[in-house]
Amino acid sequence: MSSKSALKPAGTRRVPQQERGVKTIEVILQAAGQEIERGGLAKLTTKRIATAAGLSVGGLYEYFPNKEAVVHALASRWLEQIKDAIAAVHPAKTGCQDLVRYLTMVFEAVKPHYQQVPGVSGLISVLSSVPELQALEDEIDVQVNGLLADAIASLVPHVDAAQCMTMARALTILDHYLLIEAILRDPANAALYDEHHRVCQYALATNLMLMNERARAAALAKQP
Structure with missing residues (x-):
């Protein structure tokens, strides 16, 4: 537009x-x-x-003044649905205690919103071209990253907040772009993208869990 x-x-x-x-x-x-x-x-x-x-x-x-308003409402709803899907699998709600399992739950919760929403490829393309929608996407990203960082921190409590937020941002980027490739751009190779996603996800989680154990051990060593 x-x-x-x-x-x-x-x-x-x-x-x-x-x-x-x-x-x-x-x-x-x-x-x-x-x-x-x-x-x-x-x-x-x-x-x-x-x-x-x-x-x-x-x-x-009677409901929308123009087609741009319809597209804005559609894009807004899509972004909100993704945020709500991520909020719904927070460990505080699901009781999940395993970081790898939690990351898988996030991916599986978000995936249907790329697969089943008509016109999602068009919505993604318009987000960066309309300033108002770009601002909305940025706002939702902040909320999503906050949810993810809070969830990650609850699962690796000895890792500092900056590392948890960086992990959250990396996860958002990884999930978003691999879903675009697997579902919208190159569905013939969807299984391969899923496989590579699992490898990346496991590597990220393993690194953070090791950091958590080192920090926990260091904290115990300082105790009298």
């Missing part, structure tokens, strides 16, 4: 208070994702979204 279009209002025209309105918003977003999947962002129009949603263009405009 052009920078000009990105400056248009991004929010909905009105926030639905009734169940019917909430469902209509869901139908519109689902239809937009399917249209992005079929024709890409370049061919996306309010008319195509409305038709796919079974609405008139006027009916669509």
Whole structure:
């Protein structure tokens, strides 16, 4: 989308208070994702979204002022869903006590949001080109990294906070780009990407667990 279009209002025209309105918003977003999947962002129009949603263009405009607002809502929801998926597998909620297992749980929780969301490739491409969405992505990244760092710190309590945050950021980057390659760009080699992901994940976890044990042993050695 052009920078000009990105400056248009991004929010909905009105926030639905009734169940019917909430469902209509869901139908519109689902239809937009399917249209992005079929024709890409370049061919996306309010008319195509409305038709796919079974609405008139006027009916669509009751909820969204333009197609950019629909794409913004779709991208916002995708980012929030990923954050919520990661929050749901925090050790405080699952009782997980193993770092390798936790990292696998994070990956498996996030993976469906790359596999099953229509138009996700288009949403990913637009995040960096629309300043408002880039700001939202940055905000969600901070929250996600905070969740991951907190979870990692609970599993390797003798590792300092800076190392846990670095691990969280590395994990975010690793998962995101390998999922893009395995699901969106090169699905024929998805099994190979998964295998390499497991190796990288295990290496990261093993390094942090060794650091934890060394720091624990050093702390014990200082005790009288």
